[in-house]
Amino acid sequence: xxxxxxxxVRRAQAGDRAALSALVQSxxxxxxxxxxxxxxxxxxxADMTQDAFxxxxxxxxxxxxxxxxxxxxxxxVTNICLDGLRRRGRPIGSLDESSSxxxxxxxxxxxxxxxxxxxxxxxxxEIELRESASEVREALGSLPPAQRxxxxxxxxxxxxxxxxxxxxxxxxxxxxxxxxxGKERLALMLSNPLExxxxxx
Amino acid sequence: MQCIDATERLLVEKLGSDPELERHVAGCARxxxxxxxxxxxxxxxxxxxxVAPPLDLQRQLAQLALEYARPxxxxxxxRATNALGQLNLASWLAQRPQMVAAQGLxxxxxxxxxxxxxxxxxxxxxxxxxxxxxVQLVVASPASIYLGGLQFDLQSMALWSVVGIAGWLxxxxxxxxxxxxxxxLRLP
Numbered sequence: 529x530x531x532x533x534x535x536x537v538r539r540a541q542a543g544d545r546a547a548l549s550a551l552v553q554s555x556x557x558x559x560x561x562x563x564x565x566x567x568x569x570x571x572x573x574a575d576m577t578q579d580a581f582x583x584x585x586x587x588x589x590x591x592x593x594x595x596x597x598x599x600x601x602x603x604x605v606t607n608i609c610l611d612g613l614r615r616r617g618r619p620i621g622s623l624d625e626s627s628s629x630x631x632x633x634x635x636x637x638x639x640x641x642x643x644x645x646x647x648x649x650x651x652x653x654e655i656e657l658r659e660s661a662s663e664v665r666e667a668l669g670s671l672p673p674a675q676r677x678x679x680x681x682x683x684x685x686x687x688x689x690x691x692x693x694x695x696x697x698x699x700x701x702x703x704x705x706x707x708x709x710g711k712e713r714l715a716l717m718l719s720n721p722l723e724x725x726x727x728x729x
Numbered sequence: 730m731q732c733i734d735a736t737e738r739l740l741v742e743k744l745g746s747d748p749e750l751e752r753h754v755a756g757c758a759r760x761x762x763x764x765x766x767x768x769x770x771x772x773x774x775x776x777x778x779x780v781a782p783p784l785d786l787q788r789q790l791a792q793l794a795l796e797y798a799r800p801x802x803x804x805x806x807x808r809a810t811n812a813l814g815q816l817n818l819a820s821w822l823a824q825r826p827q828m829v830a831a832q833g834l835x836x837x838x839x840x841x842x843x844x845x846x847x848x849x850x851x852x853x854x855x856x857x858x859x860x861x862x863x864v865q866l867v868v869a870s871p872a873s874i875y876l877g878g879l880q881f882d883l884q885s886m887a888l889w890s891v892v893g894i895a896g897w898l899x900x901x902x903x904x905x906x907x908x909x910x911x912x913x914l915r916l917p
Contacts, residue, residue: 542799543797543798543799544798544799545794545795545798548794548795548797548798549791549794549795549798551794552790552791552793552794553791556781556782556786556787556790557779557780557781557782558779560780560781560782560786561778561779561780564780565778570783574782574783574785574786577782577786577790578786578789578790578793581790581793581794582793585793585794585797661777664773664774664777665777668777668778676778679774679778680778680779683771683774683775683778683779684779689741704741707740707741708737708740708741711740711741711767711770711774712740714770714774715766715767715770718770718773719766
């Protein structure tokens with residue numbers, strides 16, 4: 529369960545050692561995953577994760593439970609990573625801009641592309657994905673950061689599209705579009721090339 | 730619903746969330762095939778995108794949580810009561826019969842030793858409020874007589890104190906012990 533209980537957050541706000549430890553332990557994977565999706569480099573992601581938790585400890589008292597704790601935390605991490613990228617001379621502007629830049633490139637809709645390639649046209653043939661870590665990493669690296677972040681948040685437990693939109697500060701439809709495009713591109717990149725060849729029979 | 734719409738919706742929607750989509754996929758081999766491919770993609774991406782931080786970082790974060798923790802404002806007796814309340818002693822002991830046996834044996838030995846030393850108390854009737862008699866009883870007890878007969882040698886006391894202090898210094902929590910355990914010994 530990604531969302532910590534209200535009681536745990538209250539105890540952490542009061543400085544309870546066990547609650548703070550539990551909070552860090554339950555959120556560290558999610559925070560690190562967000563940092564990895566934006567920084568795309570383990571060392572930078574580790575720096576950002578540490579910064580994020582320091583900021584969390586300092587500003588935990590200001591959290592007012594008006595939004596979900598996880599949404600509040602993930603937004604904090606996202607902003608820290610965007611600042612980090614700017615400081616490192618790799619700014620990505622706003623998460624919205626990267627989607628509009630992609631818009632021209634992705635003229636066709638996701639559904640059109642997937643069906644046009646005839647990838648799914650042979651139900652008797654098992655779908656094979658190239659799943660080695662390096663291939664997946666390479667494919668993920670080729671996605672724009674906004675799509676990568678949207679997909680990462682999409683695979684978190686209990687995070688709805690509305691929550692992802694709040695974390696990324698984007699309209700709901702833009703978030704859905706990021707996820708759709710991201711999945712489509714990854715499906716195309718990771719599917720076995722042999723499948724793309726027309727059946728000789 | 731056209732296959733193209735169904736595939737597009739499958740990219741962002743769960744199958745159970747839309748009955749129309751569900752009906753279409755149930756009757757369309759092509760879309761069912763696409764769905765199985767997308768399910769496989771979900772599995773691959775979940776394991777690739779949601780990752781645990783490296784152990785070093787996990788350790789640093791745990792340390793960070795401890796640094797920012799504030800000392801508890803609850804008095805020690807409240808914390809002790811809470812801790813005892815959370816402890817289910819009966820089930821804990823039921824899982825450790827050897828511990829129960831050892832504790833029982835220790836209790837019997839203590840009772841025997843107490844009876845040997847203070848067994849004479851049974852010959853007296855306790856007199857409530859008679860402090861002078863109580864002091865007399867304590868002074869006359871075999872334990873007091875034994876302790877009174879001991880020869881206290883300042884030199885040996887000092888020697889054993891030095892041994893004790895040295896032991897503490899090289900122990901795990903001692904000044905020297907902490908430094909020794911931090912030093913990594915390398916074999917030649």
